[in-house]
Amino acid sequence: MGKRSKSRHVGTLLIRGEIGTVKKRAPKIKVALIYPNSYWVGMSNLGFHTIYHELNRRGDSGCERAFFSPSPRKPPLSLESQRPLSRFDILAISCSFELDYPNVLQMIRQARVPLFSRERAGGYPLIMAGGCFTFFNFRPLANFVDWFVVGEAEEVIHEVMDVINIHFPVTTYRKKRKLLEELAEIEGVWVPGVSRDVRIRRIDVNRHETVSRIISPYTEFRNMYLVELARGCDRGCKFCLTGCVYGRMRTRGLSMILESCRVGLKYTRRIGLVAAAASDYPEIDELCQRLLGMGAKLSTSSLRPDSLTPALLDVLNRSGQRTFTIAPEAGSQRLRYFINKRITDDQILSAISRARQRGMKRAKLYFMIGLPTETNDDILSLIELVKKVGGILPAKCSITPFIPKPKTPFGDFEMEAKSSLKAKLGEIRGKLKRYPQISIISESLSRSFLQAKLAKGDESSLDSFLI
Numbered sequence: 001m002g003k004r005s006k007s008r009h010v011g012t013l014l015i016r017g018e019i020g021t022v023k024k025r026a027p028k029i030k031v032a033l034i035y036p037n038s039y040w041v042g043m044s045n046l047g048f049h050t051i052y053h054e055l056n057r058r059g060d061s062g063c064e065r066a067f068f069s070p071s072p073r074k075p076p077l078s079l080e081s082q083r084p085l086s087r088f089d090i091l092a093i094s095c096s097f098e099l100d101y102p103n104v105l106q107m108i109r110q111a112r113v114p115l116f117s118r119e120r121a122g123g124y125p126l127i128m129a130g131g132c133f134t135f136f137n138f139r140p141l142a143n144f145v146d147w148f149v150v151g152e153a154e155e156v157i158h159e160v161m162d163v164i165n166i167h168f169p170v171t172t173y174r175k176k177r178k179l180l181e182e183l184a185e186i187e188g189v190w191v192p193g194v195s196r197d198v199r200i201r202r203i204d205v206n207r208h209e210t211v212s213r214i215i216s217p218y219t220e221f222r223n224m225y226l227v228e229l230a231r232g233c234d235r236g237c238k239f240c241l242t243g244c245v246y247g248r249m250r251t252r253g254l255s256m257i258l259e260s261c262r263v264g265l266k267y268t269r270r271i272g273l274v275a276a277a278a279s280d281y282p283e284i285d286e287l288c289q290r291l292l293g294m295g296a297k298l299s300t301s302s303l304r305p306d307s308l309t310p311a312l313l314d315v316l317n318r319s320g321q322r323t324f325t326i327a328p329e330a331g332s333q334r335l336r337y338f339i340n341k342r343i344t345d346d347q348i349l350s351a352i353s354r355a356r357q358r359g360m361k362r363a364k365l366y367f368m369i370g371l372p373t374e375t376n377d378d379i380l381s382l383i384e385l386v387k388k389v390g391g392i393l394p395a396k397c398s399i400t401p402f403i404p405k406p407k408t409p410f411g412d413f414e415m416e417a418k419s420s421l422k423a424k425l426g427e428i429r430g431k432l433k434r435y436p437q438i439s440i441i442s443e444s445l446s447r448s449f450l451q452a453k454l455a456k457g458d459e460s461s462l463d464s465f466l467i
Contacts, residue, residue: 011079014039019267020214022052023080027062029161029168031055032078032088032125036095036103039067039079044220046228046274047131047153048094049213054157055092060165063092068103075110085111086125089169093129093145098454099447101140102465104129108144115466117146117192122171126179128160134190135200135245136406140454140461142192146176147183151201152231152246154208156188205231205250210274211260215267224299225264226272227257229287233276237329237340238409239371239402242276249276254283254290261291271296279307288315302327302366305351306343310358317359324355324393327366330374331382338373339410345385352392363393369424370402370416379424383431390438397432399425400443403452415452418445 015021033052035042042048042065055063064078066085076085085091085107093104105115108127114120117127129141130149138148149156160183164170167179184191188201210228217223232246261271271291275281278300288311291298297319303312305326326348330336333344352363367382389395401421404413415421425442432438454461 011077011082014079014216014218017218018214018216020212021080022056022063024056024062027060029061029090029164030083030088031061031063031090031092032066032083032085033063034066034076034085034091034093034104034107036068036093036100036107037097040219042067042094043214043216043218045094045096046210046212046226047096049226050208050210051092051094051130051153051157053213054154055161058158058161061161064088066107068100068107075112076107086113088125090164091125091127093127093131095129095131095133095141098133098140098451098457101454101462104141105144105462105465116143118143120146121173121176126164126170126176130157132241132245136241137455137457138190139459140457142459145192147180147189147191149188149201150190150198151188152203153188153201154203154210156186156201159186160189200245202247205252206256209256209260211264221272221299223268224270224272225261225268226274227260227264228252229257229273229275229278229281229284231275234280235276235340235342239329239339239368239405241405241408244405244407249280251281254287257287258290258294261294261296265294265296269295269297270299272299272301274301277302277304277307279303279309279312285309285311288312291315292318301325303351304343305347308351308354310354313354313358313360322359322361323364324352324360324362325364325366326351328385329366329368330371330378331367331380331385332378333381335371335374335378335381339371345388348385349388349392352389356393360393363389363395365389365395365397367397367399368402369399369428370421372402372410372413374416376424379427383428386432386438387435390435394437396439396441398441399428401445401448403448403455405455411456415449418449421445 035048052063055061064080066076066078108115113124127146129145130153134148134150163182170176170179180191180194183189184194187199190198212226230249230251232249233243234249292315299321302325329341386397404410429440
């Protein structure tokens with residue numbers, strides 16, 4: 001079986017397992033929505049689902065999906081029709097992580113489309129990009145993308161498509177320049193070489209539903225219907241982008257969420273509640289009880305020990321969730337308070353104990369090392385805290401280096417030296433290796449430093465990937 005046939009075979013298997021796939025016949029404007037990572041990762045992203053839905057509900061456009069493959073000899077094809085990307089009118093890149101920037105370049109190259117935007121006009125697709133990375137720094141991709149949708153795209157994407165519809169087809173450099181000049185006038189669009197300022201767009205979350213549009217068994221949240229409860233965060237952790245880019249916590253009304261879940265329950269009993277911290281949703285107890293009464297099995301992302309309620313734990317237990325996930329971030333209470341993660345050791349341990357009493361079998365904890373002002377005493381506190389958690393529930397600890405992100409209060413800090421981070425990680429592993437109920441996973445230091453470089457990068461940051 002040839003490479004093209006294998007690709008078609010994989011695509012067919014994925015499509016067959018999905019609920020909610022859209023296939024349009026001969027749309028006026030053909031859009032390939034690209035996620036520059038695997039299907040597993042991309043189809044776990046609600047923003048990706050949302051843009052797929054918004055583009056396909058228009059009468060003038062049809063949207064298909066494409067994902068990154070590490071094989072350099074396999075040209076990317078759309079999932080729905082197995083069409084080469086070069087045969088689409090628009091390539092819409094949805095990007096969430098800085099480490100996916102090089103994948104963007106590779107996919108454009110594999111599609112046999114000129115890499116630099118200045119080299120593309122008639123006969124080649126237009127390329128736009130959006131995603132959470134646009135909130136803080138999209139300049140590393142500025143030479144390759146024709147325009148960026150900056151901020152929340154639910155409304156902007158329709159204004160963009162309305163302008164494209166007027167100018168379509170874009171067959172010359174002159175027509176492309178005219179199109180880009182008009183797009184630059186839209187709030188929430190940034191055009192390299194045309195726009196003077198960046199205007200981030202945010203939406204009223206109660207006017208837009210953010211839910212799974214395709215249910216698939218081949219994602220992190222397999223056969224689960226995800227519903228976003230809220231966007232943004234009020235906690236103000238100094239290292240975190242969520243509150244800085246999405247602003248204050250904006251919650252959806254209880255009735256709106258329940259109606260979204262009623263739709264999801266037609267396809268699956270598994271409902272995933274999505275927010276920066278689901279336990280911070282002000283009506284979480286009533287929501288959980290109502291959903292349980294509707295026959296739903298609930299799952300949540302990371303929880304806050306200081307907003308965790310007995311009712312929420314009971315519902316998660318009755319729904320079969322067996323892993324309790326929290327993010328202390330720092331090992332000592334001193335350091336947690338400094339980074340504005342205001343939870344105590346007692347709150348963490350109490351939450352773990354209550355989770356065990358209500359049927360949880362495992363704990364997952366997220367920590368960072370290399371935070372500003374961190375000392376060895378903080379590392380020792382982390383080790384002791386993990387030991388105590390491991391004495392209550394088997395614990396998996398994810399440990400990543402602190403990476404300063406633009407627009408956060410810690411954005412001007414530098415990463416700690418690689419040798420120092422390596423020593424701290426070695427000390428943690430060494431002192432916890434004799435505890436079989438505790439496991440440690442960690443991010444590659446090299447990848448972390450590349451992420452930091454791209455997070456603060458400019459138009460030259462991807463030069464090494466052009467060779």
